[in-house]
Amino acid sequence: MSQQSLLSPVTRLLCGLALCLCLPWASAQDLPVAVSVTGNVATVRVGLPSQPQFAELTLAFDDASGLSAASLGVSARLVDVSDPALLARLPDGSVNQLQAAFPLMLTIEPPAQGGLSFRRTVHVEVHTHALSYVAGSPLRLFKAPIDGSFRDITDDIAPGSIRARGTTGGFSQFLVLADLRATSDVVAAKFARLQTLVSQVPLAERGPLQMDADSAQAAYAQGRYADALNALDQLRARVQDRAGLAIPDEWRATRDADNIAGELLASANTLDFSIGYQRDYGH
Incomplete structure (x- = not known):
């Protein structure tokens, strides 16, 4: 060979x-x-x-x-x-x-x-x-x-x-x-960003999203990748459900609005990719 x-x-x-x-x-x-x-x-x-x-x-x-x-x-x-x-x-x-x-x-x-x-x-x-x-x-x-x-x-x-x-x-x-x-470093950075974005959600909406983010991070740390991905799915579903109602979801060229819902969804999506990559290919 x-x-x-x-x-x-x-x-x-x-x-x-x-x-x-x-x-x-x-x-x-x-x-x-x-x-x-x-x-x-x-x-x-x-x-x-x-x-x-x-x-x-x-x-x-x-x-x-x-x-x-x-x-x-x-x-x-x-x-x-x-x-x-x-x-x-x-x-x-x-x-x-x-x-x-x-x-x-x-x-x-x-x-x-x-x-x-x-x-x-x-x-x-x-x-x-x-x-x-x-x-x-x-x-x-x-x-x-x-x-x-x-x-x-x-x-x-x-x-x-x-x-x-x-x-x-x-x-x-x-x-x-x-x-x-290292994929683990990438995932850590993405979890940090997700947690920062969750902290920007209006207080009345923050609790369930915080639980989902914490659950995903804890499951990932224990190598329970499927559970981590399921928790991210729950977070995305909550954001989609509340976007525009209680979570700001608009971006404007005038830069006078905060698209918190959009950034949360994007953050969860890319974190999902990196966790899946680590599951399939290792660190």
Whole structure:
């Protein structure tokens, strides 16, 4: 048996991604985007002179108002994968690895007077053939406020060649990168965010959600992954039931509303993904 055949699929992927670092991408440059909107779904196609369909971004809103190409405020940019300022925005620049084969930052910054608003969540998918899929892929979808810190919002990594999916209760910037942190560290960070979001829920609604979050965290700590996922399902169901009634659930381009319900749902979704990943692939 050859040495190459002994490598796991994930190891082979990482080796291939490392080789991509030699590709001669130019440093930061803007790319053209074409935006189309149908109902609650916006599709953004990002092109290069050599690859007219370099990437496609799909945004599926639960319930949008004033959605149009102009109101989204979408832009795309190739970034320098070794830029210290960009690496400093990642949780750990030594193990959060931007890929030279896909050094794309997508920015969604709706203009304040553009009229866009939505309730609950937006389901985000970044699709590209520049990266390859394997089971257990370390590729993840990260999100940050403009010039702020990035965090993992991944709900799913699917083939085709890569479809990185996540959920958000707001915007602005997105990256697809390889996250080589220990899964247990990722889960711990996501539980911390979930607990912070629960603490922002109106006091009258907080108790049951706190119980669900605590139950999920305790079950996870004991290795009872199915129980942890069930508790997150209960939390999501409670949020969906009370969203817009007792838990604020609207995002507006004027930035004068807090979409707590949307952020809670997004937080539970990505935590669900990481717990499932640890169950299936280990730490």
